[in-house]
Amino acid sequence: MTDTRDVVVGYDGSDFSMQALEWAMDEAELRKLPLAVTHTWRWPYGEADDEAKLHLRKAAEHVLYHGADCARARSTITSVTADLHEGAAGDRLVELSARAELVVVGSRGMGTLARTVLGSVAGYVAAHASCPVVVVRGPGPIPVSRHHGAVVLGMAGDTADEVIEFAFHEADIRRLDLVAVQARRLQPAAWSAPMPLVPDTEAVARGAEDDLTRRLEPWQGRYPAVPVQARSVAEPAKSLLPDLSRQASLMVVGGARGHGKVGPVARSLLQRGMCPVAVVPAPPQAH
CATH class of the missing domain: 3.40.50.620 (HUPs)
Known part of the structure:
Protein backbone atom coordinates (compact mmCIF):
# COMPACT_ATOMS: atom_id res chain seq x y z
CA MET A 1 0.00 0.00 0.00
CA SER A 145 3.28 26.71 -29.04
CA ARG A 146 6.01 25.92 -26.52
CA HIS A 147 7.16 29.40 -25.57
CA HIS A 148 8.86 30.01 -22.26
CA GLY A 149 6.99 32.87 -20.68
CA ALA A 150 6.94 33.36 -16.94
CA VAL A 151 4.69 31.75 -14.39
CA VAL A 152 2.34 34.59 -13.41
CA LEU A 153 0.86 34.55 -9.91
CA GLY A 154 -2.26 36.62 -9.36
CA MET A 155 -2.01 37.99 -5.81
CA ALA A 156 -4.62 39.51 -3.53
CA GLY A 157 -4.54 40.56 0.09
CA ASP A 158 -5.95 37.20 1.18
CA THR A 159 -4.05 34.91 -1.20
CA ALA A 160 -3.40 31.67 0.66
CA ASP A 161 0.08 30.30 1.23
CA GLU A 162 -0.86 27.17 -0.73
CA VAL A 163 -1.38 29.27 -3.86
CA ILE A 164 1.99 31.00 -3.53
CA GLU A 165 3.74 27.69 -2.84
CA PHE A 166 2.22 26.12 -5.96
CA ALA A 167 3.35 29.01 -8.18
CA PHE A 168 6.92 28.93 -6.84
CA HIS A 169 7.10 25.15 -7.23
CA GLU A 170 5.88 25.30 -10.84
CA ALA A 171 8.39 28.02 -11.69
CA ASP A 172 11.15 26.00 -10.03
CA ILE A 173 10.52 22.65 -11.72
CA ARG A 174 9.98 24.32 -15.11
CA ARG A 175 13.00 26.66 -14.65
CA LEU A 176 10.94 29.76 -15.38
CA ASP A 177 10.72 33.24 -13.91
CA LEU A 178 7.90 34.03 -11.51
CA VAL A 179 5.97 37.30 -11.85
CA ALA A 180 3.72 38.06 -8.89
CA VAL A 181 1.10 40.65 -9.82
CA GLN A 182 -1.28 42.44 -7.50
CA ALA A 183 -4.01 44.67 -8.93
CA ARG A 184 -4.77 47.73 -6.88
CA ARG A 185 -7.19 50.62 -6.88
CA LEU A 186 -6.22 54.18 -6.05
CA GLN A 187 -8.67 55.23 -3.36
CA PRO A 188 -9.72 58.90 -3.53
CA ALA A 189 -8.66 60.77 -0.40
CA ALA A 190 -10.70 63.39 1.39
CA TRP A 191 -8.79 66.67 1.62
CA SER A 192 -9.74 69.78 3.56
CA ALA A 193 -7.96 72.12 1.15
CA PRO A 194 -10.02 73.63 -1.70
CA MET A 195 -7.73 72.02 -4.31
CA PRO A 196 -7.14 68.31 -3.55
CA LEU A 197 -3.60 67.07 -3.91
CA VAL A 198 -2.85 64.51 -6.59
CA PRO A 199 -1.55 61.23 -5.10
CA ASP A 200 2.00 60.26 -6.02
CA THR A 201 1.11 57.19 -8.05
CA GLU A 202 4.73 56.09 -8.46
CA ALA A 203 5.25 56.20 -4.71
CA VAL A 204 2.05 54.24 -4.16
CA ALA A 205 3.16 51.61 -6.68
CA ARG A 206 6.63 51.32 -5.11
CA GLY A 207 5.13 50.92 -1.65
CA ALA A 208 2.72 48.24 -2.84
CA GLU A 209 5.50 46.36 -4.63
CA ASP A 210 7.70 46.53 -1.52
CA ASP A 211 4.84 45.05 0.52
CA LEU A 212 4.36 42.32 -2.07
CA THR A 213 8.08 41.54 -2.10
CA ARG A 214 8.08 41.14 1.68
CA ARG A 215 5.12 38.77 1.41
CA LEU A 216 7.07 36.59 -1.04
CA GLU A 217 10.33 36.52 0.93
CA PRO A 218 9.74 33.19 2.74
CA TRP A 219 9.24 31.38 -0.58
CA GLN A 220 12.19 33.10 -2.22
CA GLY A 221 14.28 31.58 0.55
CA ARG A 222 12.89 28.10 -0.19
CA TYR A 223 13.24 28.47 -3.97
CA PRO A 224 16.46 30.49 -4.43
CA ALA A 225 16.83 29.48 -8.10
CA VAL A 226 13.54 31.15 -9.10
CA PRO A 227 13.93 34.73 -10.39
CA VAL A 228 11.05 36.76 -8.93
CA GLN A 229 9.48 40.03 -10.01
CA ALA A 230 6.81 41.77 -7.93
CA ARG A 231 4.41 44.13 -9.69
CA SER A 232 1.58 46.29 -8.43
CA VAL A 233 -0.71 47.54 -11.19
CA ALA A 234 -3.57 50.04 -11.02
CA GLU A 235 -5.97 47.94 -13.09
CA PRO A 236 -8.80 45.53 -12.23
CA ALA A 237 -7.54 41.98 -11.84
CA LYS A 238 -10.31 40.59 -14.06
CA SER A 239 -8.89 42.45 -17.06
CA LEU A 240 -5.21 42.58 -16.05
CA LEU A 241 -4.58 38.85 -15.66
CA PRO A 242 -6.17 37.70 -18.95
CA ASP A 243 -4.02 40.28 -20.75
CA LEU A 244 -0.87 38.98 -19.04
CA SER A 245 -1.78 35.41 -20.01
CA ARG A 246 -0.88 36.17 -23.64
CA GLN A 247 2.84 35.98 -22.80
CA ALA A 248 2.75 33.61 -19.80
CA SER A 249 3.46 29.89 -19.65
CA LEU A 250 1.07 29.43 -16.72
CA MET A 251 -1.31 31.63 -14.74
CA VAL A 252 -1.84 30.74 -11.06
CA VAL A 253 -4.78 32.01 -9.00
CA GLY A 254 -6.52 30.99 -5.82
CA GLY A 255 -9.83 29.21 -5.72
CA ALA A 256 -12.66 30.03 -3.36
CA ARG A 257 -12.21 29.25 0.32
CA GLY A 258 -14.35 26.16 0.41
CA HIS A 259 -15.73 24.10 -2.45
CA GLY A 260 -18.44 24.80 -4.99
CA LYS A 261 -17.54 28.25 -6.27
CA VAL A 262 -14.98 29.84 -8.57
CA GLY A 263 -14.26 33.49 -7.80
CA PRO A 264 -14.61 36.26 -10.39
CA VAL A 265 -10.88 36.55 -11.14
CA ALA A 266 -10.44 32.81 -11.68
CA ARG A 267 -13.63 32.72 -13.73
CA SER A 268 -12.36 35.53 -15.96
CA LEU A 269 -9.11 33.66 -16.58
CA LEU A 270 -10.87 30.38 -17.29
CA GLN A 271 -13.05 32.14 -19.84
CA ARG A 272 -10.50 34.46 -21.44
CA GLY A 273 -7.01 33.22 -20.61
CA MET A 274 -4.61 32.43 -23.46
CA CYS A 275 -2.44 29.92 -21.59
CA PRO A 276 -2.95 27.14 -19.03
CA VAL A 277 -4.59 28.34 -15.80
CA ALA A 278 -3.99 26.75 -12.39
CA VAL A 279 -6.75 27.20 -9.81
CA VAL A 280 -5.41 26.30 -6.37
CA PRO A 281 -7.95 25.68 -3.60
CA ALA A 282 -7.33 27.31 -0.26
CA PRO A 283 -8.29 25.59 3.01
CA PRO A 284 -11.59 26.85 4.45
CA GLN A 285 -11.13 29.63 6.96
CA ALA A 286 -11.57 28.64 10.58
CA HIS A 287 -14.61 30.09 12.32
Missing part, protein backbone atom coordinates in the same frame (compact mmCIF):
# COMPACT_ATOMS: atom_id res chain seq x y z
CA THR A 2 1.44 3.40 -0.96
CA ASP A 3 0.52 6.96 -0.12
CA THR A 4 2.05 8.34 -3.34
CA ARG A 5 -0.28 10.85 -4.96
CA ASP A 6 -0.60 11.03 -8.71
CA VAL A 7 -1.26 13.45 -11.53
CA VAL A 8 -4.76 12.90 -12.96
CA VAL A 9 -5.77 13.94 -16.47
CA GLY A 10 -9.14 13.79 -18.16
CA TYR A 11 -8.87 12.40 -21.69
CA ASP A 12 -11.59 12.02 -24.35
CA GLY A 13 -9.52 11.75 -27.52
CA SER A 14 -10.06 15.35 -28.67
CA ASP A 15 -7.26 17.73 -29.60
CA PHE A 16 -7.98 19.72 -26.45
CA SER A 17 -7.66 16.69 -24.22
CA MET A 18 -4.42 15.75 -26.00
CA GLN A 19 -3.05 19.17 -25.02
CA ALA A 20 -4.10 18.41 -21.44
CA LEU A 21 -2.43 14.99 -21.64
CA GLU A 22 0.85 16.56 -22.79
CA TRP A 23 0.76 19.04 -19.90
CA ALA A 24 -0.03 16.24 -17.44
CA MET A 25 2.84 14.15 -18.80
CA ASP A 26 5.22 17.05 -18.19
CA GLU A 27 3.90 17.46 -14.64
CA ALA A 28 4.28 13.76 -13.87
CA GLU A 29 7.83 13.67 -15.24
CA LEU A 30 8.92 16.87 -13.51
CA ARG A 31 7.34 15.87 -10.20
CA LYS A 32 8.40 12.20 -10.55
CA LEU A 33 4.84 11.03 -9.90
CA PRO A 34 2.54 8.40 -11.43
CA LEU A 35 0.07 9.48 -14.09
CA ALA A 36 -3.60 8.43 -14.11
CA VAL A 37 -5.47 8.87 -17.40
CA THR A 38 -9.23 8.84 -16.92
CA HIS A 39 -12.09 8.65 -19.41
CA THR A 40 -15.80 8.53 -18.66
CA TRP A 41 -18.72 7.26 -20.68
CA ARG A 42 -22.46 6.88 -20.27
CA TRP A 43 -25.36 5.74 -22.44
CA PRO A 44 -27.19 8.90 -23.56
CA TYR A 45 -30.26 7.44 -25.26
CA GLY A 46 -32.52 6.20 -22.47
CA GLU A 47 -33.33 2.49 -22.13
CA ALA A 48 -31.09 0.05 -23.97
CA ASP A 49 -30.05 -3.57 -23.81
CA ASP A 50 -26.72 -4.65 -22.40
CA GLU A 51 -25.23 -5.44 -25.81
CA ALA A 52 -25.75 -1.88 -27.06
CA LYS A 53 -24.13 -0.46 -23.94
CA LEU A 54 -21.26 -2.90 -24.28
CA HIS A 55 -20.43 -1.52 -27.73
CA LEU A 56 -20.27 2.01 -26.30
CA ARG A 57 -18.10 0.82 -23.43
CA LYS A 58 -15.72 -0.87 -25.87
CA ALA A 59 -15.42 2.38 -27.83
CA ALA A 60 -14.67 4.23 -24.57
CA GLU A 61 -12.00 1.67 -23.70
CA HIS A 62 -10.37 2.22 -27.09
CA VAL A 63 -10.21 6.00 -26.50
CA LEU A 64 -8.82 5.57 -22.99
CA TYR A 65 -6.18 3.01 -23.88
CA HIS A 66 -5.02 5.15 -26.79
CA GLY A 67 -4.38 8.04 -24.38
CA ALA A 68 -2.61 5.83 -21.85
CA ASP A 69 -0.48 4.21 -24.57
CA CYS A 70 0.52 7.65 -25.87
CA ALA A 71 1.68 8.62 -22.39
CA ARG A 72 3.71 5.43 -22.01
CA ALA A 73 5.32 5.74 -25.44
CA ARG A 74 6.13 9.46 -25.28
CA SER A 75 7.35 9.92 -21.71
CA THR A 76 9.65 8.45 -19.08
CA ILE A 77 6.83 8.10 -16.52
CA THR A 78 7.29 4.81 -14.71
CA SER A 79 3.61 4.26 -13.85
CA VAL A 80 0.70 5.12 -16.17
CA THR A 81 -2.73 3.79 -15.20
CA ALA A 82 -5.97 3.87 -17.19
CA ASP A 83 -9.22 4.64 -15.36
CA LEU A 84 -12.53 3.95 -17.13
CA HIS A 85 -15.67 5.19 -15.39
CA GLU A 86 -19.35 5.14 -16.23
CA GLY A 87 -20.82 8.50 -15.29
CA ALA A 88 -20.15 12.23 -15.50
CA ALA A 89 -16.59 13.36 -16.28
CA GLY A 90 -16.66 16.25 -13.80
CA ASP A 91 -17.83 14.07 -10.93
CA ARG A 92 -15.15 11.46 -11.61
CA LEU A 93 -12.33 14.02 -11.79
CA VAL A 94 -13.47 15.62 -8.54
CA GLU A 95 -13.61 12.19 -6.91
CA LEU A 96 -10.07 11.37 -8.06
CA SER A 97 -8.82 14.78 -6.86
CA ALA A 98 -9.13 13.59 -3.26
CA ARG A 99 -5.99 11.47 -3.71
CA ALA A 100 -4.27 13.46 -6.47
CA GLU A 101 -1.40 15.90 -6.43
CA LEU A 102 -2.88 17.69 -9.41
CA VAL A 103 -5.79 17.36 -11.87
CA VAL A 104 -5.36 18.46 -15.49
CA VAL A 105 -8.28 19.06 -17.84
CA GLY A 106 -8.57 20.57 -21.31
CA SER A 107 -10.67 23.52 -22.40
CA ARG A 108 -12.24 24.16 -25.77
CA GLY A 109 -10.48 27.37 -26.69
CA MET A 110 -11.78 30.84 -27.43
CA GLY A 111 -15.14 30.44 -29.16
CA THR A 112 -18.07 32.76 -28.43
CA LEU A 113 -19.78 30.16 -26.27
CA ALA A 114 -16.59 29.56 -24.29
CA ARG A 115 -16.33 33.28 -23.59
CA THR A 116 -19.91 33.41 -22.31
CA VAL A 117 -20.39 30.09 -20.53
CA LEU A 118 -17.58 28.45 -18.58
CA GLY A 119 -16.91 24.95 -19.89
CA SER A 120 -19.05 22.55 -17.91
CA VAL A 121 -16.32 20.05 -17.02
CA ALA A 122 -13.39 22.47 -16.55
CA GLY A 123 -15.44 24.93 -14.50
CA TYR A 124 -17.00 22.24 -12.35
CA VAL A 125 -13.69 20.58 -11.57
CA ALA A 126 -11.94 23.89 -10.82
CA ALA A 127 -14.73 24.79 -8.40
CA HIS A 128 -15.02 21.47 -6.57
CA ALA A 129 -11.65 19.67 -6.68
CA SER A 130 -9.69 19.00 -3.49
CA CYS A 131 -6.32 19.65 -5.15
CA PRO A 132 -4.95 22.19 -7.65
CA VAL A 133 -6.53 22.04 -11.11
CA VAL A 134 -4.73 23.06 -14.31
CA VAL A 135 -7.11 23.97 -17.12
CA VAL A 136 -5.07 23.80 -20.32
CA ARG A 137 -6.34 26.74 -22.32
CA GLY A 138 -5.24 28.19 -25.63
CA PRO A 139 -6.54 28.75 -29.14
CA GLY A 140 -6.14 25.05 -30.09
CA PRO A 141 -5.90 22.70 -31.76
CA ILE A 142 -2.55 21.05 -31.18
CA PRO A 143 0.35 21.47 -31.50
CA VAL A 144 0.73 23.93 -28.68
Whole structure:
Protein backbone atom coordinates (compact mmCIF):
# COMPACT_ATOMS: atom_id res chain seq x y z
CA MET A 1 0.00 0.00 0.00
CA THR A 2 1.44 3.40 -0.96
CA ASP A 3 0.52 6.96 -0.12
CA THR A 4 2.05 8.34 -3.34
CA ARG A 5 -0.28 10.85 -4.96
CA ASP A 6 -0.60 11.03 -8.71
CA VAL A 7 -1.26 13.45 -11.53
CA VAL A 8 -4.76 12.90 -12.96
CA VAL A 9 -5.77 13.94 -16.47
CA GLY A 10 -9.14 13.79 -18.16
CA TYR A 11 -8.87 12.40 -21.69
CA ASP A 12 -11.59 12.02 -24.35
CA GLY A 13 -9.52 11.75 -27.52
CA SER A 14 -10.06 15.35 -28.67
CA ASP A 15 -7.26 17.73 -29.60
CA PHE A 16 -7.98 19.72 -26.45
CA SER A 17 -7.66 16.69 -24.22
CA MET A 18 -4.42 15.75 -26.00
CA GLN A 19 -3.05 19.17 -25.02
CA ALA A 20 -4.10 18.41 -21.44
CA LEU A 21 -2.43 14.99 -21.64
CA GLU A 22 0.85 16.56 -22.79
CA TRP A 23 0.76 19.04 -19.90
CA ALA A 24 -0.03 16.24 -17.44
CA MET A 25 2.84 14.15 -18.80
CA ASP A 26 5.22 17.05 -18.19
CA GLU A 27 3.90 17.46 -14.64
CA ALA A 28 4.28 13.76 -13.87
CA GLU A 29 7.83 13.67 -15.24
CA LEU A 30 8.92 16.87 -13.51
CA ARG A 31 7.34 15.87 -10.20
CA LYS A 32 8.40 12.20 -10.55
CA LEU A 33 4.84 11.03 -9.90
CA PRO A 34 2.54 8.40 -11.43
CA LEU A 35 0.07 9.48 -14.09
CA ALA A 36 -3.60 8.43 -14.11
CA VAL A 37 -5.47 8.87 -17.40
CA THR A 38 -9.23 8.84 -16.92
CA HIS A 39 -12.09 8.65 -19.41
CA THR A 40 -15.80 8.53 -18.66
CA TRP A 41 -18.72 7.26 -20.68
CA ARG A 42 -22.46 6.88 -20.27
CA TRP A 43 -25.36 5.74 -22.44
CA PRO A 44 -27.19 8.90 -23.56
CA TYR A 45 -30.26 7.44 -25.26
CA GLY A 46 -32.52 6.20 -22.47
CA GLU A 47 -33.33 2.49 -22.13
CA ALA A 48 -31.09 0.05 -23.97
CA ASP A 49 -30.05 -3.57 -23.81
CA ASP A 50 -26.72 -4.65 -22.40
CA GLU A 51 -25.23 -5.44 -25.81
CA ALA A 52 -25.75 -1.88 -27.06
CA LYS A 53 -24.13 -0.46 -23.94
CA LEU A 54 -21.26 -2.90 -24.28
CA HIS A 55 -20.43 -1.52 -27.73
CA LEU A 56 -20.27 2.01 -26.30
CA ARG A 57 -18.10 0.82 -23.43
CA LYS A 58 -15.72 -0.87 -25.87
CA ALA A 59 -15.42 2.38 -27.83
CA ALA A 60 -14.67 4.23 -24.57
CA GLU A 61 -12.00 1.67 -23.70
CA HIS A 62 -10.37 2.22 -27.09
CA VAL A 63 -10.21 6.00 -26.50
CA LEU A 64 -8.82 5.57 -22.99
CA TYR A 65 -6.18 3.01 -23.88
CA HIS A 66 -5.02 5.15 -26.79
CA GLY A 67 -4.38 8.04 -24.38
CA ALA A 68 -2.61 5.83 -21.85
CA ASP A 69 -0.48 4.21 -24.57
CA CYS A 70 0.52 7.65 -25.87
CA ALA A 71 1.68 8.62 -22.39
CA ARG A 72 3.71 5.43 -22.01
CA ALA A 73 5.32 5.74 -25.44
CA ARG A 74 6.13 9.46 -25.28
CA SER A 75 7.35 9.92 -21.71
CA THR A 76 9.65 8.45 -19.08
CA ILE A 77 6.83 8.10 -16.52
CA THR A 78 7.29 4.81 -14.71
CA SER A 79 3.61 4.26 -13.85
CA VAL A 80 0.70 5.12 -16.17
CA THR A 81 -2.73 3.79 -15.20
CA ALA A 82 -5.97 3.87 -17.19
CA ASP A 83 -9.22 4.64 -15.36
CA LEU A 84 -12.53 3.95 -17.13
CA HIS A 85 -15.67 5.19 -15.39
CA GLU A 86 -19.35 5.14 -16.23
CA GLY A 87 -20.82 8.50 -15.29
CA ALA A 88 -20.15 12.23 -15.50
CA ALA A 89 -16.59 13.36 -16.28
CA GLY A 90 -16.66 16.25 -13.80
CA ASP A 91 -17.83 14.07 -10.93
CA ARG A 92 -15.15 11.46 -11.61
CA LEU A 93 -12.33 14.02 -11.79
CA VAL A 94 -13.47 15.62 -8.54
CA GLU A 95 -13.61 12.19 -6.91
CA LEU A 96 -10.07 11.37 -8.06
CA SER A 97 -8.82 14.78 -6.86
CA ALA A 98 -9.13 13.59 -3.26
CA ARG A 99 -5.99 11.47 -3.71
CA ALA A 100 -4.27 13.46 -6.47
CA GLU A 101 -1.40 15.90 -6.43
CA LEU A 102 -2.88 17.69 -9.41
CA VAL A 103 -5.79 17.36 -11.87
CA VAL A 104 -5.36 18.46 -15.49
CA VAL A 105 -8.28 19.06 -17.84
CA GLY A 106 -8.57 20.57 -21.31
CA SER A 107 -10.67 23.52 -22.40
CA ARG A 108 -12.24 24.16 -25.77
CA GLY A 109 -10.48 27.37 -26.69
CA MET A 110 -11.78 30.84 -27.43
CA GLY A 111 -15.14 30.44 -29.16
CA THR A 112 -18.07 32.76 -28.43
CA LEU A 113 -19.78 30.16 -26.27
CA ALA A 114 -16.59 29.56 -24.29
CA ARG A 115 -16.33 33.28 -23.59
CA THR A 116 -19.91 33.41 -22.31
CA VAL A 117 -20.39 30.09 -20.53
CA LEU A 118 -17.58 28.45 -18.58
CA GLY A 119 -16.91 24.95 -19.89
CA SER A 120 -19.05 22.55 -17.91
CA VAL A 121 -16.32 20.05 -17.02
CA ALA A 122 -13.39 22.47 -16.55
CA GLY A 123 -15.44 24.93 -14.50
CA TYR A 124 -17.00 22.24 -12.35
CA VAL A 125 -13.69 20.58 -11.57
CA ALA A 126 -11.94 23.89 -10.82
CA ALA A 127 -14.73 24.79 -8.40
CA HIS A 128 -15.02 21.47 -6.57
CA ALA A 129 -11.65 19.67 -6.68
CA SER A 130 -9.69 19.00 -3.49
CA CYS A 131 -6.32 19.65 -5.15
CA PRO A 132 -4.95 22.19 -7.65
CA VAL A 133 -6.53 22.04 -11.11
CA VAL A 134 -4.73 23.06 -14.31
CA VAL A 135 -7.11 23.97 -17.12
CA VAL A 136 -5.07 23.80 -20.32
CA ARG A 137 -6.34 26.74 -22.32
CA GLY A 138 -5.24 28.19 -25.63
CA PRO A 139 -6.54 28.75 -29.14
CA GLY A 140 -6.14 25.05 -30.09
CA PRO A 141 -5.90 22.70 -31.76
CA ILE A 142 -2.55 21.05 -31.18
CA PRO A 143 0.35 21.47 -31.50
CA VAL A 144 0.73 23.93 -28.68
CA SER A 145 3.28 26.71 -29.04
CA ARG A 146 6.01 25.92 -26.52
CA HIS A 147 7.16 29.40 -25.57
CA HIS A 148 8.86 30.01 -22.26
CA GLY A 149 6.99 32.87 -20.68
CA ALA A 150 6.94 33.36 -16.94
CA VAL A 151 4.69 31.75 -14.39
CA VAL A 152 2.34 34.59 -13.41
CA LEU A 153 0.86 34.55 -9.91
CA GLY A 154 -2.26 36.62 -9.36
CA MET A 155 -2.01 37.99 -5.81
CA ALA A 156 -4.62 39.51 -3.53
CA GLY A 157 -4.54 40.56 0.09
CA ASP A 158 -5.95 37.20 1.18
CA THR A 159 -4.05 34.91 -1.20
CA ALA A 160 -3.40 31.67 0.66
CA ASP A 161 0.08 30.30 1.23
CA GLU A 162 -0.86 27.17 -0.73
CA VAL A 163 -1.38 29.27 -3.86
CA ILE A 164 1.99 31.00 -3.53
CA GLU A 165 3.74 27.69 -2.84
CA PHE A 166 2.22 26.12 -5.96
CA ALA A 167 3.35 29.01 -8.18
CA PHE A 168 6.92 28.93 -6.84
CA HIS A 169 7.10 25.15 -7.23
CA GLU A 170 5.88 25.30 -10.84
CA ALA A 171 8.39 28.02 -11.69
CA ASP A 172 11.15 26.00 -10.03
CA ILE A 173 10.52 22.65 -11.72
CA ARG A 174 9.98 24.32 -15.11
CA ARG A 175 13.00 26.66 -14.65
CA LEU A 176 10.94 29.76 -15.38
CA ASP A 177 10.72 33.24 -13.91
CA LEU A 178 7.90 34.03 -11.51
CA VAL A 179 5.97 37.30 -11.85
CA ALA A 180 3.72 38.06 -8.89
CA VAL A 181 1.10 40.65 -9.82
CA GLN A 182 -1.28 42.44 -7.50
CA ALA A 183 -4.01 44.67 -8.93
CA ARG A 184 -4.77 47.73 -6.88
CA ARG A 185 -7.19 50.62 -6.88
CA LEU A 186 -6.22 54.18 -6.05
CA GLN A 187 -8.67 55.23 -3.36
CA PRO A 188 -9.72 58.90 -3.53
CA ALA A 189 -8.66 60.77 -0.40
CA ALA A 190 -10.70 63.39 1.39
CA TRP A 191 -8.79 66.67 1.62
CA SER A 192 -9.74 69.78 3.56
CA ALA A 193 -7.96 72.12 1.15
CA PRO A 194 -10.02 73.63 -1.70
CA MET A 195 -7.73 72.02 -4.31
CA PRO A 196 -7.14 68.31 -3.55
CA LEU A 197 -3.60 67.07 -3.91
CA VAL A 198 -2.85 64.51 -6.59
CA PRO A 199 -1.55 61.23 -5.10
CA ASP A 200 2.00 60.26 -6.02
CA THR A 201 1.11 57.19 -8.05
CA GLU A 202 4.73 56.09 -8.46
CA ALA A 203 5.25 56.20 -4.71
CA VAL A 204 2.05 54.24 -4.16
CA ALA A 205 3.16 51.61 -6.68
CA ARG A 206 6.63 51.32 -5.11
CA GLY A 207 5.13 50.92 -1.65
CA ALA A 208 2.72 48.24 -2.84
CA GLU A 209 5.50 46.36 -4.63
CA ASP A 210 7.70 46.53 -1.52
CA ASP A 211 4.84 45.05 0.52
CA LEU A 212 4.36 42.32 -2.07
CA THR A 213 8.08 41.54 -2.10
CA ARG A 214 8.08 41.14 1.68
CA ARG A 215 5.12 38.77 1.41
CA LEU A 216 7.07 36.59 -1.04
CA GLU A 217 10.33 36.52 0.93
CA PRO A 218 9.74 33.19 2.74
CA TRP A 219 9.24 31.38 -0.58
CA GLN A 220 12.19 33.10 -2.22
CA GLY A 221 14.28 31.58 0.55
CA ARG A 222 12.89 28.10 -0.19
CA TYR A 223 13.24 28.47 -3.97
CA PRO A 224 16.46 30.49 -4.43
CA ALA A 225 16.83 29.48 -8.10
CA VAL A 226 13.54 31.15 -9.10
CA PRO A 227 13.93 34.73 -10.39
CA VAL A 228 11.05 36.76 -8.93
CA GLN A 229 9.48 40.03 -10.01
CA ALA A 230 6.81 41.77 -7.93
CA ARG A 231 4.41 44.13 -9.69
CA SER A 232 1.58 46.29 -8.43
CA VAL A 233 -0.71 47.54 -11.19
CA ALA A 234 -3.57 50.04 -11.02
CA GLU A 235 -5.97 47.94 -13.09
CA PRO A 236 -8.80 45.53 -12.23
CA ALA A 237 -7.54 41.98 -11.84
CA LYS A 238 -10.31 40.59 -14.06
CA SER A 239 -8.89 42.45 -17.06
CA LEU A 240 -5.21 42.58 -16.05
CA LEU A 241 -4.58 38.85 -15.66
CA PRO A 242 -6.17 37.70 -18.95
CA ASP A 243 -4.02 40.28 -20.75
CA LEU A 244 -0.87 38.98 -19.04
CA SER A 245 -1.78 35.41 -20.01
CA ARG A 246 -0.88 36.17 -23.64
CA GLN A 247 2.84 35.98 -22.80
CA ALA A 248 2.75 33.61 -19.80
CA SER A 249 3.46 29.89 -19.65
CA LEU A 250 1.07 29.43 -16.72
CA MET A 251 -1.31 31.63 -14.74
CA VAL A 252 -1.84 30.74 -11.06
CA VAL A 253 -4.78 32.01 -9.00
CA GLY A 254 -6.52 30.99 -5.82
CA GLY A 255 -9.83 29.21 -5.72
CA ALA A 256 -12.66 30.03 -3.36
CA ARG A 257 -12.21 29.25 0.32
CA GLY A 258 -14.35 26.16 0.41
CA HIS A 259 -15.73 24.10 -2.45
CA GLY A 260 -18.44 24.80 -4.99
CA LYS A 261 -17.54 28.25 -6.27
CA VAL A 262 -14.98 29.84 -8.57
CA GLY A 263 -14.26 33.49 -7.80
CA PRO A 264 -14.61 36.26 -10.39
CA VAL A 265 -10.88 36.55 -11.14
CA ALA A 266 -10.44 32.81 -11.68
CA ARG A 267 -13.63 32.72 -13.73
CA SER A 268 -12.36 35.53 -15.96
CA LEU A 269 -9.11 33.66 -16.58
CA LEU A 270 -10.87 30.38 -17.29
CA GLN A 271 -13.05 32.14 -19.84
CA ARG A 272 -10.50 34.46 -21.44
CA GLY A 273 -7.01 33.22 -20.61
CA MET A 274 -4.61 32.43 -23.46
CA CYS A 275 -2.44 29.92 -21.59
CA PRO A 276 -2.95 27.14 -19.03
CA VAL A 277 -4.59 28.34 -15.80
CA ALA A 278 -3.99 26.75 -12.39
CA VAL A 279 -6.75 27.20 -9.81
CA VAL A 280 -5.41 26.30 -6.37
CA PRO A 281 -7.95 25.68 -3.60
CA ALA A 282 -7.33 27.31 -0.26
CA PRO A 283 -8.29 25.59 3.01
CA PRO A 284 -11.59 26.85 4.45
CA GLN A 285 -11.13 29.63 6.96
CA ALA A 286 -11.57 28.64 10.58
CA HIS A 287 -14.61 30.09 12.32
